[in-house]
Amino acid sequence: MLKGHLDMIVLAALAAGPAHGYAVIEEIKRRSSGAFELPEGTIYPVLHRLEHAGLLAGRWTTAESGRRRRVYELTKRGKRELGERRAVWEQFSEAIAGLFKGSRSWQSPT
Amino acid sequence: MAEPDVITECVDRLARKLAFDPALARRMRREAEDHLWEDVAADPAGGGPEAERRAVEKFGDPDALAAQLAVVSLARQARGVGVVTICGIAAVFVAMKARLTSYAATEYASGHGGRLGDIVVSIDRCAFWLAIVVAIGGWVYIGTRRVPPALTSEYRRQIRRFAVVCLAGAGALIASVIGDGVLTSLRLGRTRGSLDVLIPVVSMAIEAACAGALVRSIRGMAQRVTATGRIAPLE
Numbered sequence: 001m002l003k004g005h006l007d008m009i010v011l012a013a014l015a016a017g018p019a020h021g022y023a024v025i026e027e028i029k030r031r032s033s034g035a036f037e038l039p040e041g042t043i044y045p046v047l048h049r050l051e052h053a054g055l056l057a058g059r060w061t062t063a064e065s066g067r068r069r070r071v072y073e074l075t076k077r078g079k080r081e082l083g084e085r086r087a088v089w090e091q092f093s094e095a096i097a098g099l100f101k102g103s104r105s106w107q108s109p110t
Numbered sequence: 111m112a113e114p115d116v117i118t119e120c121v122d123r124l125a126r127k128l129a130f131d132p133a134l135a136r137r138m139r140r141e142a143e144d145h146l147w148e149d150v151a152a153d154p155a156g157g158g159p160e161a162e163r164r165a166v167e168k169f170g171d172p173d174a175l176a177a178q179l180a181v182v183s184l185a186r187q188a189r190g191v192g193v194v195t196i197c198g199i200a201a202v203f204v205a206m207k208a209r210l211t212s213y214a215a216t217e218y219a220s221g222h223g224g225r226l227g228d229i230v231v232s233i234d235r236c237a238f239w240l241a242i243v244v245a246i247g248g249w250v251y252i253g254t255r256r257v258p259p260a261l262t263s264e265y266r267r268q269i270r271r272f273a274v275v276c277l278a279g280a281g282a283l284i285a286s287v288i289g290d291g292v293l294t295s296l297r298l299g300r301t302r303g304s305l306d307v308l309i310p311v312v313s314m315a316i317e318a319a320c321a322g323a324l325v326r327s328i329r330g331m332a333q334r335v336t337a338t339g340r341i342a343p344l345e
Binding site for chain 1: 134137138140141142143144145147148149151168169170171172174175178179181182185186189257259260
């Protein structure tokens, strides 16, 4: 399930501001209270794909350590896309919550 | 000789898997190195081989990562080929128009060589329109395919189909350029060296360069599709 929403998760993490891959994954962990466990490298194909789709813009910077670092940020299109995905998600989430509210908890017959 | 550390080993393995796209391999090497060393620096144990091993473990399998990155690489390459195809056809059209305008301005080079010329003109027109139709078809085909999160044999098949369509378009464009070459030779064969031949010759050179660029770009894409065959597709 997590894989199907990775694009939205990464876009949401970058809504806070520009960040490099490691910072994005840390932000996801922090904001989800560690609920999303995924191989950290998985973030890069997502970042590359979103950049290719024009939802993110990347630029090279030099970190304090002297290493070259690619920093990503949301483009205008990316912000719009995030807004749309968020609206769809909230609608879906409300619908599921409504379903659960009307159901009794299931008990095992044994 | 000193053993390479686990981070260098992991990054090297990833770069080797991405060798089909040198720019992507270089970029991923930098990004992965930065990520892993940053993780080591943030390790509560304060670095060392154990922290490096943990960072590599958390980073994930380089082979699986390469399969996910290969899709982005192929999608980017396919879009590049699409752009080269459309721009190439547009440039050939502009070059053709420029040549015809220059003919209209020079009275001595009127007509295009009798019956042979008429046949070549027909072939040229058909080939050029065919190139346009095929290019648009290819563009629509690849534009409507969903880019999967990781490389699948189905996506590789789609890119191959796109390469075949582009090749057909390039073939038609080359036929059109050859037709233009024949017509230009028929016209210029009757002139005796003048500055007026400059535009036809330059425009022909532009057409030939566009056709060459298109073939080179399709060849590059086909090579990349073949090279990604070494990465196990994740179904």
